[in-house]
Amino acid sequence: GQQLNQSPQSMFIQEGEDVSMNCTSSSIFNTWLWYKQEPGEGPVLLIALYKAGELTSNGRLTAQFGITRKDSFLNISASIPSDVGIYFCAGLYAGGTSYGKLTFGQGTILTVHP
């Protein structure tokens, strides 16, 4: 099945710094989703990407769907303490036995120091 390699695994940054994380796969995906999860809560959808090359922003967040359809990145500009959490990429693939299933990356744990 599909696997997603998400990096970095964790980041410790100062408030105000920019953050970048990415996901890569050996397989193509039709949709990329980025989620943020805080302790004791479910993942919250941040950005959805549907087309290769698509660049989408949501406030201080920007994400791109790689042109090869095998990768995606998420940038957070001017980080603030409430950005703390685990960020997951997830890919949706149409085809084979993985039809309609989300494949998750392993997550990036973000810590922001005031």
Place this chain on the structure above:
Amino acid sequence: DTEVTQTPKHLVMGMTNKKSLKCEQHMGHRAMYWYKQKAKKPPELMFVYSYEKLSINESVPSRFSPECPNSSLLNLHLHALQPEDSALYLCASSYSDRPNEKLFFGSGTQLSVL
């Protein structure tokens, strides 16, 4: 309204107990999902219901029994669980189970099996 509501928020049960987790959405979504998540790991798919019919069972042990009484409700019945089943159980929904649909997650039920 993009809310998926899960109850209870926390659940402690013994290995001989029978309990149920409940999930509700009123977004008109026709696909609903159960995921299991261990701490700091990505969610793992358990079941998918599409138009109130079970479409995917990811080889989940029979001590977990899903039920979809109607298009807005999803239950997960638990019986004779093991301590290793302790985890955050997440419900999610999407407009359909097509592979480009965004999934919206609930806040989860934190389950502890003693």
